[in-house]
Each structure stands twice: as C-alpha cells, then as structure tokens.
Amino acid sequence: MALARGSSMLLSLVVVLCMSVAGSASDFKVGYYWESCPKAEDIVKEELYNAFKANAGIGADLIRLHFHDCFGCDASILVDSTQGNIAEKDAPPNKTFEDEVFDVIDSIKARLEVACKGTVSCADIIAFAARDSVVQYGGKYYNVPSGRKDGMVSIANETVDLPPPTLNLNQLTAMFASKGLSQDDLVILSGAHTIGVAHCPSFADRLYNYSGTLKGDPSLDVEYAKQLKHECPQGNTVNEVDMDPQSPLTFDSSFYEDVASNRGLFTSDQTLMSTSTTAYKVSQYAKYPEFFKKAFAASMVKMGQIGVLTGKQGTVRANCRVIN
Structure with a gap:
C-alpha cells in the first residue's frame, strides 16, 4: 500500500495502535493548547493554506508524513541525519519525500515559536497539518487530540516495519x-x-x-x-x-x-x-x-494516538529538524 508520493505510501497506512499513551488524560486531549497557545491550530491552518496556493499537491505528502511518523507520532521523521546517525528521514521508505514538505513544517513551526515559544510540539504540528490537508481536499473535519511531545531519537532502521505496496x-x-x-x-x-x-x-x-x-x-x-x-x-x-x-x-x-x-x-x-x-x-x-x-x-484520530509521548516523556523541539 503506498500513500502519496512513493512506494511506502501505504505504509503509509500502517500504524501501530499501541494504546500505551502514557501520562494523564490532561496531557493528551482535544484543546490541549487552548490556554497555552490559543491560536496554534489557526496558525497551522493559515500556513497550510499558503502552502496549498503554491502547490496543491503538498497536502498529500503531509498526510503521508503523518502516516509514516505515526509508528510513534513523535516527529522523529523530521529529524535530520548527522555524521554519526542516519535518521528516519533518510531511510528508504521516506526518501521519496521532497524537501518542500519539511519546509512547510518548518514554516509552521517558525510562526508558532513567535506566537508561543517552546509550546507546540512538532508532532502535533504534523497531526494538525494532516487533518487540515484532508479538509482542504474536501474530506471531513475532525478534532485532533494534542499534547504530543517530540521524541529524542530518530534512527533509520526503525522504519523497517513500514509495509511495501506489494503485500497481499x-x-x-x-x-x-x-x-x-x-x-x-x-x-x-x-x-x-x-x-x-x-x-x-x-x-x-x-x-x-x-x-x-x-x-x-x-x-x-x-x-x-x-x-x-x-x-x-x-x-x-x-x-x-x-x-x-x-x-x-x-x-x-x-x-x-x-x-x-x-x-x-x-x-x-x-x-x-x-x-x-x-x-x-x-x-x-x-x-x-x-x-x-x-x-x-x-x-x-485512532492512528494519531499510536505511541504518543506526553508529559516528561518527550520534549518540544525548538527546531523540528534537530533533537534538543
């Protein structure tokens, strides 16, 4: 099964529902940012709208990005590789993502850091952007529980479970x-x-x-x-x-x-x-x-709860590409 741009896009469909979302209910819920960053979801929507005007196909990649990230829903797919580590972004199933999709996430993150510094996680940005992309294409709006924290590890070989489009x-x-x-x-x-x-x-x-x-x-x-x-x-x-x-x-x-x-x-x-x-x-x-x-x-919504990190289990990255 492949999902937007490339072979692993199915995978894009494969998700790990480890309903082991740790932390209290207040750490992961619809409206998590209503007090700490009340315009968070509006900012994501506005930036996404601008991205769609430049490239109407970008939303398909953003939805696929959510699928590929949600073996943990911790934004590990956004982390750049370093000299000592090949990150998930550079694993074969993810190499068909074009730079533009990561640039959109960066633009959203930059605006959110100005509005509410150190508050909105990259993992939640991915989830919001996927939802808003579905809506932009004519799909149904749905509430996205938030409060995800960003992971502190990104390793290429952790993508081996993404199923190829050749499976029966x-x-x-x-x-x-x-x-x-x-x-x-x-x-x-x-x-x-x-x-x-x-x-x-x-x-x-x-x-x-x-x-x-x-x-x-x-x-x-x-x-x-x-x-x-x-x-x-x-x-x-x-x-x-x-x-x-x-x-x-x-x-x-x-x-x-x-x-x-x-x-x-x-x-x-x-x-x-x-x-x-x-x-x-x-x-x-x-x-x-x-x-x-x-x-x-x-x-x-179900997929977006897979392996979520909450509370002190993760972090909120200042730069989605770099582990804090």
Missing part, C-alpha cells in the same frame, strides 16, 4: 493486527490513496514482472495497464502517476470505485477485493462517500 491482504491484515489495528482500519486508511501521486517503481512489478512471471498482473484492468505502461516505460525510475486518476486532488471515494473495477494502482490496493468481506466494504465506501469520509476521520 493476509500479510497486511496480519501486520495491522500486530499493531492493534483491524482489517476495517486497513480498508478505511487505504482510502488515503484517493489523493496524491506514486513513483513508477512502486508498482512497476504489476506491469512488467508480476510475482516473477516477467508478465503483467492479470488482475489489472487491461486498458489501465496500457495507460500505466505509457506513463511508466519499463525501467523508468523518475516518473509519477496519479494514484486516483479520476480526481487526484479531491478527497472522495473514487479510489474505491477504481479498486472495484480492477484499477487499483498497487497490489496492496487491489488486494482489498480478494475476500467477500473486504470487497463488500470497498463497494460500500464507493457507493456512500460521506460514510467513507466519516470513517476515515475516525481512523485518523
């Missing part, structure tokens, strides 16, 4: 279950592929060498396969395609329409049709877009 339903279901997420969450969060783009290498096997056969995936719609081959000639490593060709910048349920028509881009997308249970859910989300949007919002 059994593999994905098992991986989600091991992290506390249900198969329902898998189907719902896969819907993030309704926006954004993917690099050709993330699905090239389905076009040219499916399961080592040196042939294309027989489950892929023939006309769609021709279109993808035109956009991604064999061996191409730089081109990108829209993950949801019908409406790549609209948060709707056309992703599920594509999957139901054998036009899912990734193996991890099309595999949602491999059982009657998941295929039925795909059909329901395709038919009832508002139902999908509501379910997606709920699963995003």
Whole structure:
C-alpha cells in the first residue's frame, strides 16, 4: 500500500495502535493548547493554506508524513541525519519525500515559536497539518487530540516495519493486527490513496514482472495497464502517476470505485477485493462517500494516538529538524 508520493505510501497506512499513551488524560486531549497557545491550530491552518496556493499537491505528502511518523507520532521523521546517525528521514521508505514538505513544517513551526515559544510540539504540528490537508481536499473535519511531545531519537532502521505496496491482504491484515489495528482500519486508511501521486517503481512489478512471471498482473484492468505502461516505460525510475486518476486532488471515494473495477494502482490496493468481506466494504465506501469520509476521520484520530509521548516523556523541539 503506498500513500502519496512513493512506494511506502501505504505504509503509509500502517500504524501501530499501541494504546500505551502514557501520562494523564490532561496531557493528551482535544484543546490541549487552548490556554497555552490559543491560536496554534489557526496558525497551522493559515500556513497550510499558503502552502496549498503554491502547490496543491503538498497536502498529500503531509498526510503521508503523518502516516509514516505515526509508528510513534513523535516527529522523529523530521529529524535530520548527522555524521554519526542516519535518521528516519533518510531511510528508504521516506526518501521519496521532497524537501518542500519539511519546509512547510518548518514554516509552521517558525510562526508558532513567535506566537508561543517552546509550546507546540512538532508532532502535533504534523497531526494538525494532516487533518487540515484532508479538509482542504474536501474530506471531513475532525478534532485532533494534542499534547504530543517530540521524541529524542530518530534512527533509520526503525522504519523497517513500514509495509511495501506489494503485500497481499493476509500479510497486511496480519501486520495491522500486530499493531492493534483491524482489517476495517486497513480498508478505511487505504482510502488515503484517493489523493496524491506514486513513483513508477512502486508498482512497476504489476506491469512488467508480476510475482516473477516477467508478465503483467492479470488482475489489472487491461486498458489501465496500457495507460500505466505509457506513463511508466519499463525501467523508468523518475516518473509519477496519479494514484486516483479520476480526481487526484479531491478527497472522495473514487479510489474505491477504481479498486472495484480492477484499477487499483498497487497490489496492496487491489488486494482489498480478494475476500467477500473486504470487497463488500470497498463497494460500500464507493457507493456512500460521506460514510467513507466519516470513517476515515475516525481512523485518523485512532492512528494519531499510536505511541504518543506526553508529559516528561518527550520534549518540544525548538527546531523540528534537530533533537534538543
């Protein structure tokens, strides 16, 4: 499953629901900044709006950033590598993020430091920006519990659990279950592929060498396969395609329409049709877009609680790229 820009974007969908959010309820809640930094969420929204005006596709990467960070939801993905340490940002699943997405986070952080110095964590900025990106594309607004603290470690090999877009339903279901997420969450969060783009290498096997056969995936719609081959000639490593060709910048349920028509881009997308249970859910989300949007919002809130650091467990970085 891949999520906005690149192969790991599924992963973008994989989340670890370790509901081990330590600290008291007052340390992690909706409205955590209402007294300490009352304009925090407004500032995030304003900066995001400016970023969208410059690049309408930036929100897809910000949503994917939240997915990729939320094996701990501690902003460890923002930390720059040093001479002595390769950070998560430079691990293979994250190398398709362009600098622009990190620059947006930096801009938001800079404004928040002026408004409320040392108050709003980088981890919460990511969560707010993901929510506001969903809304910018037409998704449902949802309240984001906040009070996350930033982690103090970022190590590249901690990204090894991000699932590639080549996994089948059994593999994905098992991986989600091991992290506390249900198969329902898998189907719902896969819907993030309704926006954004993917690099050709993330699905090239389905076009040219499916399961080592040196042939294309027989489950892929023939006309769609021709279109993808035109956009991604064999061996191409730089081109990108829209993950949801019908409406790549609209948060709707056309992703599920594509999957139901054998036009899912990734193996991890099309595999949602491999059982009657998941295929039925795909059909329901395709038919009832508002139902999908509501379910997606709920699963995003759930995902955003994974491994959260609160209180003295973490810190609030002055610079999101640098461990305090």
